[in-house]
Amino acid sequence: MEISFYHPSMAFLAFALLVPFIPRDLWLNKVFRGTLALVAPVLALYSIMTVVPGTYGAIEYLDQALILGRVDKLSIIFGQVFAVIAIIGMIYGMHVEDKGHYVCGSLYVAGGFGCVFAGDLLTVFLFWELMSIGSTFLIWQARTKESVGAGFRYFMYHTVGGLFLLAGLLLKYKATGSFVFDGVDPSAAMYYDWLILIGFCVNAAVVPLHAWLPDAYPRASVAGAVFMCAFTTKTAVYVLCRGFAGWEVLAIAGTCMAIYGVLYACIENNARRILSYHIVSQVGYMVAGIGIGTAMTLNGAVAHAYAHILYKGLLFMGTGCLLYATGTAKLDKLGGLAYKLPWVMVLYMIAALSISGMPGFNGFISKTMTIAGAAEAHRTFLALGMEIAAVGTFISVGIKLPYFAFWGGKREYVGEVKPIPVNMYVGMAICGMLCIAQGLYPEMLYRYLPFAVEHAFEPWHLDKVVASGLLLGFSGLAFYLTRQIITPHAMLNLDFDWFYRFIGRTVMRVFCWPISKVDDIWTEVYRTVGLRSLIEIGDGTSWFDKKGIDTVVDGSAYTVRNIGRAGAKIQTARLQDYLAMAAVLGLGIFALVWYFG
Amino acid sequence: MSQNGLGGLLAKWRDNWKTWRIIFFVVLAVLLVLNVPFVTHHPHFGLDKYPGFFAGFGLIVGLAMVIIMKKIVQPFIARKEDYYGD
Numbered sequence: 001m002e003i004s005f006y007h008p009s010m011a012f013l014a015f016a017l018l019v020p021f022i023p024r025d026l027w028l029n030k031v032f033r034g035t036l037a038l039v040a041p042v043l044a045l046y047s048i049m050t051v052v053p054g055t056y057g058a059i060e061y062l063d064q065a066l067i068l069g070r071v072d073k074l075s076i077i078f079g080q081v082f083a084v085i086a087i088i089g090m091i092y093g094m095h096v097e098d099k100g101h102y103v104c105g106s107l108y109v110a111g112g113f114g115c116v117f118a119g120d121l122l123t124v125f126l127f128w129e130l131m132s133i134g135s136t137f138l139i140w141q142a143r144t145k146e147s148v149g150a151g152f153r154y155f156m157y158h159t160v161g162g163l164f165l166l167a168g169l170l171l172k173y174k175a176t177g178s179f180v181f182d183g184v185d186p187s188a189a190m191y192y193d194w195l196i197l198i199g200f201c202v203n204a205a206v207v208p209l210h211a212w213l214p215d216a217y218p219r220a221s222v223a224g225a226v227f228m229c230a231f232t233t234k235t236a237v238y239v240l241c242r243g244f245a246g247w248e249v250l251a252i253a254g255t256c257m258a259i260y261g262v263l264y265a266c267i268e269n270n271a272r273r274i275l276s277y278h279i280v281s282q283v284g285y286m287v288a289g290i291g292i293g294t295a296m297t298l299n300g301a302v303a304h305a306y307a308h309i310l311y312k313g314l315l316f317m318g319t320g321c322l323l324y325a326t327g328t329a330k331l332d333k334l335g336g337l338a339y340k341l342p343w344v345m346v347l348y349m350i351a352a353l354s355i356s357g358m359p360g361f362n363g364f365i366s367k368t369m370t371i372a373g374a375a376e377a378h379r380t381f382l383a384l385g386m387e388i389a390a391v392g393t394f395i396s397v398g399i400k401l402p403y404f405a406f407w408g409g410k411r412e413y414v415g416e417v418k419p420i421p422v423n424m425y426v427g428m429a430i431c432g433m434l435c436i437a438q439g440l441y442p443e444m445l446y447r448y449l450p451f452a453v454e455h456a457f458e459p460w461h462l463d464k465v466v467a468s469g470l471l472l473g474f475s476g477l478a479f480y481l482t483r484q485i486i487t488p489h490a491m492l493n494l495d496f497d498w499f500y501r502f503i504g505r506t507v508m509r510v511f512c513w514p515i516s517k518v519d520d521i522w523t524e525v526y527r528t529v530g531l532r533s534l535i536e537i538g539d540g541t542s543w544f545d546k547k548g549i550d551t552v553v554d555g556s557a558y559t560v561r562n563i564g565r566a567g568a569k570i571q572t573a574r575l576q577d578y579l580a581m582a583a584v585l586g587l588g589i590f591a592l593v594w595y596f597g
Numbered sequence: 598m599s600q601n602g603l604g605g606l607l608a609k610w611r612d613n614w615k616t617w618r619i620i621f622f623v624v625l626a627v628l629l630v631l632n633v634p635f636v637t638h639h640p641h642f643g644l645d646k647y648p649g650f651f652a653g654f655g656l657i658v659g660l661a662m663v664i665i666m667k668k669i670v671q672p673f674i675a676r677k678e679d680y681y682g683d
């Protein structure tokens with residue numbers, strides 16, 4: 001390997017390996033723990049800010065040259081924002097003492113970096129699966145009953161998505177003889193490209209493959225959700241941008257996502273699920289920008305991904321504070337918290353105005369770029385769809401959520417409010433400052449944009465500011481007029497996961513029914529034939545047994561039992577443990593190959 | 598500012614909500630007036646060359662979205678919270 005590029009994943013993997021061996025006393029020291037956790041993301045950020053674009057770190061694996069470090073403008077901007085949110089997320093979660101949070105979080109983040117800098121499809125796949133495992137465990141870190149089920153569903157779903165990707169890349173290898181990962185011309189697309197696209201679309205939460213997201217994210221741990229909302233969908237946006245720019249199907253699907261997400265957010269009660277539906281919606285803008293495929297919309301998609309990671313992280317941090325302080329994120333149970341957690345409200349509102357595209361915040365400079373790009377490419381209906389989604393975004397995240405959580409119009413929350421640790425405020429404050437700084441100085445973000453455009457986009461024109469102000473102001477008026485109607489209720493809204501669960505149940509029945517029938521018949525045969533003859537044989541042998549075998553057999557029985565106990569300790573029958581062991585084994589093998597290869 | 602100080606200030610502001618409502622309406626009116634000289638030079642949707650387009654768009658889309666989703670769609674897809682048993 002060349003030494004001129006330090007791969008950001010390395011320190012995260014090392015940290016994940018190190019954490020289990022740190023003595024407990026030392027670990028419980030918050031300063032030590034927090035500092036150690038920050039080493040990896042700070043190193044990553046330093047590496048990305050100083051690296052010279054090029055191709056680094058090719059290794060031989062399965063007779064293929066795997067490229068771990070493709071560093072160009074596109075991977076640098078994604079890597080940069082990943083490093084920034086990893087720093088913020090680590091600060092925000094510093095008070096968590098559970099080692100699992102740090103191990104899973106680091107593996108997950110390492111997977112995200114690995115995908116972004118991967119130069120071929122096989123490397124993408126390896127890190128893709130690492131992300132999938134890391135994030136599944138991050139959901140289980142919530143350690144609630146509902147997070148267990150949600151984690152399994154999440155993992156099943158991403159495994160299926162991963163298999164589409166694997167099938168696609170293997171078939172592509174068979175057809176073309178290489179794992180090269182570059183843009184695919186939509187007019188020359190083969191069936192394996194579509195398989196790969198489906199695999200990517202699962203992670204990008206493209207409707208109707210999206211229902212895992214609002215199912216799992218609201219159930220993740222408070223600190224874990226900050227990582228989750230940044231990495232999975234945005235890695236998918238990156239690979240789509242890399243491989244599938246200009247695919248018409250993405251332009252349509254993205255706009256549908258943008259609208260679909262806000263429609264569901266409009267009727268949802270759980271604050272974190274509202275935000276999850278808004279990930280679907282916001283990623284829709286990016287997917288649409290990629291699908292339209294002009295330099296301006298691609299830049300818009302990338303800029304929006306950058307801004308989105310920051311403000312969505314802050315939104316999840318803000319609602320995470322509500323969950324942390326009160327134990328619930330359901331709007332019908334909250335209310336009046338602006339007076340008890342005023343700074344959480346202020347920081348939340350920064351993010352809420354950012355996602356809504358309010359001038360002065362970073363959503364304004366990225367969202368308007370995507371929409372203007374769509375309009376300039378004469379995709380009027382797509383641009384109009386995105387404007388509709390913008391209205392819905394402001395109504396549900398910008399007004400509805402904070403209005404019912406922090407103010408009222410209904411019964412207020414009167415229970416205990418747990419104090420929020422300082423580090424959570426620090427993490428949120430950094431994120432909030434970045435959101436505002438980027439909004440005021442768009443060059444901070446625009447200078448990193450990867451695609452060259454003829455006319456640089458300039459968001460700060462008075463007519464654009466007035467238009468945005470009017471759009472948001474009158475959406476606010478619409479909320480004011482319908483505030484009695486939009487009051488959230490404690491309800492579950494059916495989504496496409498109804499179909500997923502239906503398919504799951506049907507598959508279970510198809511497999512279980514014949515097995516249970518065979519089992520029934522066998523039990524019957526055994527009872528009538530086997531048992532009687534066994535009793536007769538047993539009577540005969542009992543005499544022999546009593547007379548002399550006891551001593552010998554008892555001795556060996558004890559031995560067998562002891563071996564059995566040791567075996568049983570490994571076989572916990574918990575799928576989580578097997579998954580963890582498999583992941584550790586896989587990582588170990590990969591590390592050996594990386595080192596010696 | 599301390600937690601309690603800011604919380605108290607916000608509580609005081611809440612009691613003056615009628616003033617805030619007036620401010621909100623005034624801001625909307627000012628924006629509408631500003632839209633007359635500062636209307637977009639590159640209309641994308643045709644109608645947005647007229648001042649007030651985005652005001653009408655935001656209001657109508659917002660009202661339609663809330664009413665259709667809450668009153669028409671949600672009754673069909675809403676279930677009890679423990680519908681899936683998890």
